[in-house]
Amino acid sequence: MEVFGHLADGFSVAITLQNLGLALLGCFLGTMIGAMPGLGPANGVAILIPVAFTLGLPATPALILLTSVYYGAMYGGRISSILLNIPGDEPAMMTTLDGYPMARKGMAGEALAISAIASFVGSFFATWGLVFLAPQLVKVALLFGPAEYFALFTLAFATLGGLASRNQAKAALAAGLGLGIAMIGVDGQTGVPRLTFGEVHLYDGIDFLVAIVGLFALSEVFLFLERRNAGVETDASNKLNIGRVLPPMKMVGETTGAMTRGTIVGFIAGVLPGAGASLGSFMAYALEKKLKDKKGTFGKGDPRGVAAPEAGNNAAAGGALVPMLALGVPGSGTTAVLLAMLLALNVTPGPLLFTKYPDVVWGLIAALFMGNIMLLVMNLPMVGLFARVLLVPTRYLMPAVAMISIVGIYGISGSAFDLYVMIIFGIAGWALRKLDVPLVPIVLGVLLGNQMEVNLRREMTISDGNWWALVDSPLSITLWSIAIIGFVLPIIAGRYFRPKLADSAEMETSDRD
Amino acid sequence: MSDRILGGLMVLLALFYVWAASRTEISFISDPVGPKTFPMIIGGLVAVSGLVILVRPDPEPQWPALGRLAEVGAAVVLLFVYATLLPELGFVISTAVAASFLSWRLGAKPIEAILAGSSISICIYVVFHLILGLSLARGPWGF
Numbered sequence: 001m002e003v004f005g006h007l008a009d010g011f012s013v014a015i016t017l018q019n020l021g022l023a024l025l026g027c028f029l030g031t032m033i034g035a036m037p038g039l040g041p042a043n044g045v046a047i048l049i050p051v052a053f054t055l056g057l058p059a060t061p062a063l064i065l066l067t068s069v070y071y072g073a074m075y076g077g078r079i080s081s082i083l084l085n086i087p088g089d090e091p092a093m094m095t096t097l098d099g100y101p102m103a104r105k106g107m108a109g110e111a112l113a114i115s116a117i118a119s120f121v122g123s124f125f126a127t128w129g130l131v132f133l134a135p136q137l138v139k140v141a142l143l144f145g146p147a148e149y150f151a152l153f154t155l156a157f158a159t160l161g162g163l164a165s166r167n168q169a170k171a172a173l174a175a176g177l178g179l180g181i182a183m184i185g186v187d188g189q190t191g192v193p194r195l196t197f198g199e200v201h202l203y204d205g206i207d208f209l210v211a212i213v214g215l216f217a218l219s220e221v222f223l224f225l226e227r228r229n230a231g232v233e234t235d236a237s238n239k240l241n242i243g244r245v246l247p248p249m250k251m252v253g254e255t256t257g258a259m260t261r262g263t264i265v266g267f268i269a270g271v272l273p274g275a276g277a278s279l280g281s282f283m284a285y286a287l288e289k290k291l292k293d294k295k296g297t298f299g300k301g302d303p304r305g306v307a308a309p310e311a312g313n314n315a316a317a318g319g320a321l322v323p324m325l326a327l328g329v330p331g332s333g334t335t336a337v338l339l340a341m342l343l344a345l346n347v348t349p350g351p352l353l354f355t356k357y358p359d360v361v362w363g364l365i366a367a368l369f370m371g372n373i374m375l376l377v378m379n380l381p382m383v384g385l386f387a388r389v390l391l392v393p394t395r396y397l398m399p400a401v402a403m404i405s406i407v408g409i410y411g412i413s414g415s416a417f418d419l420y421v422m423i424i425f426g427i428a429g430w431a432l433r434k435l436d437v438p439l440v441p442i443v444l445g446v447l448l449g450n451q452m453e454v455n456l457r458r459e460m461t462i463s464d465g466n467w468w469a470l471v472d473s474p475l476s477i478t479l480w481s482i483a484i485i486g487f488v489l490p491i492i493a494g495r496y497f498r499p500k501l502a503d504s505a506e507m508e509t510s511d512r513d
Numbered sequence: 514m515s516d517r518i519l520g521g522l523m524v525l526l527a528l529f530y531v532w533a534a535s536r537t538e539i540s541f542i543s544d545p546v547g548p549k550t551f552p553m554i555i556g557g558l559v560a561v562s563g564l565v566i567l568v569r570p571d572p573e574p575q576w577p578a579l580g581r582l583a584e585v586g587a588a589v590v591l592l593f594v595y596a597t598l599l600p601e602l603g604f605v606i607s608t609a610v611a612a613s614f615l616s617w618r619l620g621a622k623p624i625e626a627i628l629a630g631s632s633i634s635i636c637i638y639v640v641f642h643l644i645l646g647l648s649l650a651r652g653p654w655g656f
Contacts, residue, residue: 054647169565173523176559180530183555187548190540194548195533218592221615225584226577228620395619395626399612400633402592406608407637410599411647419596427589434574435519453551457544465545 003131010362013060014370019363022057022065023371027378030072035389036397037080040089041073041277041317042333042440043216047401049341050209050408059345060360064367066341067321070334071123071368074277074317075375078115078310079383080390083108091277091313094285098298098305105301109383113246114255114303115310116379120372121259122311126267126318127368130325133271134354134361137326141351146459147470151479153452156329159273159486161441168491170437178445179452181206188450189457201417208340208446210409210418214425215439216337217405222430224398246380255307258288262311269312270319273331273486277316284312318368325349325361329448333440340447515574520567527560584618591615603652604642609634 013019033044045066052062077092082099095115102111144152161171184195185205196202265287266280288308289298298305320331321338328350330336342349347357354361379386409422429439456470463469471477534552576582595611613630617623641647 051641051645051647055645167566167571169562169569170571173559173562173566176527176555176562179555180552180559183534183552187537189544190542190548192538192540192548194537194552195530197533222585222588225588225615225618226581228581228584228618393620395616395621396629396633398619399615399630400637402615403608403612403633403637406592406595407641407647407649410650411641414648414650416596416600419599420593423589423592423596426592427585430585434576435515436571436574437519456551457546460545 003135006358006362007131007366009358010364010366013359013363014064014366019061019064019367020370022061023068023367024374026065026068027072027075027371027374030069030074031076031079031375031379031386032072032389033069034073034076034092035079035088035386036076036392037084037086037088037390037394039220039397039401040077040334041070041091042337043220044073045069045334045337045341046212046216047405047408049337049344050213050412051404052341053209053344054408054411059342059347059357060363062341062345063338063360063364064371066338067364067368068371068374070338071314071317071371072375073334074123074314075116075119075379076386077313078119078306079112079386082111082115082306083387084390091281091316092310093278094281094309094313095306097285097309098300098302101299101301102303102306107301109246110248110251110303111301111306112383113380114251115306116376116383117252118255118259118262118307118310119314119379120376122263122266122314122316123318123372123375124369125263126270126315127365127372129267129271129315130318130322130368131365134322134326137322138351138354141327143475144351145473146455146462147473147476148479149455150452150459150470151476151483152327152329153448153455155479155483155486156273156331156444156448157441158483160331160444161438161487161490167436168487170435171441172487174432174438174441175445178442178447179449180445181211181442182208182446182449183453188454201415205450206421206446207413207418208443209344209412210422211425211446212337212340212443213405213409214422215429215443216333217401218422218426219429219433219439221398221402222426223433224394226430251303255303258292258304258308259311261287261291262308263315266312266315267319270316270331271322273323273329277313277320277332277334280316280319281309281313284315285309325353325364326351328353328451330444333443336440336443336447340443343447514570515576516566516570520563520565520570523563524560524567527556527563530559531556588615588618599650601652603654604649605634605638606652607650608637 033039048066048069052065073089074091077088078095078099080086080088081092081095082103085096085100087093087096099111099115157175161168161175184202186193186203193203262284265284269280269283270277285305285308288304292304320335324330324335324339328348330339339349347360406419409418432439459469471480531553534549534556537549539547591611591614595607599607609631612633613626616629617626621629642649
């Protein structure tokens, strides 16, 4: 089959000393970032983008580094879920339900090992899913004209909002704010400055890296300043008795079914626009509980309750890469951040990525396979080391996060103006989080705004100003219908479904993805 | 109440945005849509969602006490001052001061905070500048 040839090429790209080293570094950093409460995949990757960018890494190595961080963070989130009952990031939330009870029964080591294996199974098979599904999606996407792309972008915003927020008006507001920010600067098609108010710094527009780092990373620092939560570190040290790190084979056998189902559910959730890893792990856990909880052991330390959501969230992480790479439309916060990095490197994802830069795509996929194996090997024996990260108090961690964010942004432009803009985004991000306005649509808007407008105007130029041209092909009508359903359905159904997910988590603190 | 304020502010912002977009000068190159239309559509979207939030607000979020709010405000001021002084004083000194302040406000004792801030600053300088070769702000002393 064709894909195996591509995959072999990918491995030949990925297997260089530098790439393997970057993958190893990324996996290690990612696991640490995931383990730290308050730092998740989205803001972890956000901080590292400017750093990777200013180091002048070419596209493939940079992408390998950051996706390894992404996969690693998905592994790392479970550590504090299990040991401290505090999810390291939002997708790891469901793991607390059975992971922490297992740890209290003295089975912390087993829980960590089972979840590492489940994470591996989830992301390994999801990467295979990516290999087979993405080229198919590319075939569909090659049929897209500007009208279809415009509809697709609308769809991404409509469905993303529906799942990321409890209030559709706030999701729409967030999308509008992001798109509005993207409009600032010189209009690419006619060369006139827009919304710049004569400020020369704004002529190039607002750099999306500045917006992302401010919104995701700095706002986290402000949240910690506001809370100054001290409870975590005082009682952590005595809970880090892990015990054995290899699970009995019997337990692995018992949880195989849970891992399989979790992987399938998670992958589907990941591919769907807007759903992301949190929903993947939630649905995997809910399904497993419904099917297998005959004796009422779920929630009391059932290994299957650890395996299912961990397989689910890691499979979703892989699934979310499918629309990001094949369509250029990210399905979650972290993939939006990865998209930002690709754009910063002048690589535009989408169907043409597969034909124009096959070495980037397949090199990345090969690196994901290798990173996964590294993560499994790293996470079984070294889990104790990663658990130590939990002992680093936030009063030392958060200043470092703030300063590294600033270094990255300053390194790109060397201008104080960008730092001011970043701080403004940081404080705005903090306020919007408090008000339950989702940040992911803002980021997506800043990223996609210009492409969305370009496609609209291109279609209008083709049709000579006839707005009905936006809805005159079956493909675009389908996309618009899904967009409308995706936006309206949560308003009706959300009243039944969303509260369950929301109540079991502290939505505001963790980044969505 | 917070949501009503947010909604109201957003409606005002949208009006201002549409006004600003309408003042875009049109150049001689043009296309059927032009540079004004899409920003105005976005302004409309923000205005409508702002109105909905204004009319149907969510339950009040938990705002921190005034003291905590002042902490956040102080950090914002600090970061602004930091961004301004960075090119003047150089990376190591200004970062050490800023990181120490943040660490202190996050609950470290003053001496701990100074130690933590200085080590954060020096570690970043060593890793990012000396090892990775990133250009950081040079002050009068070259670091």
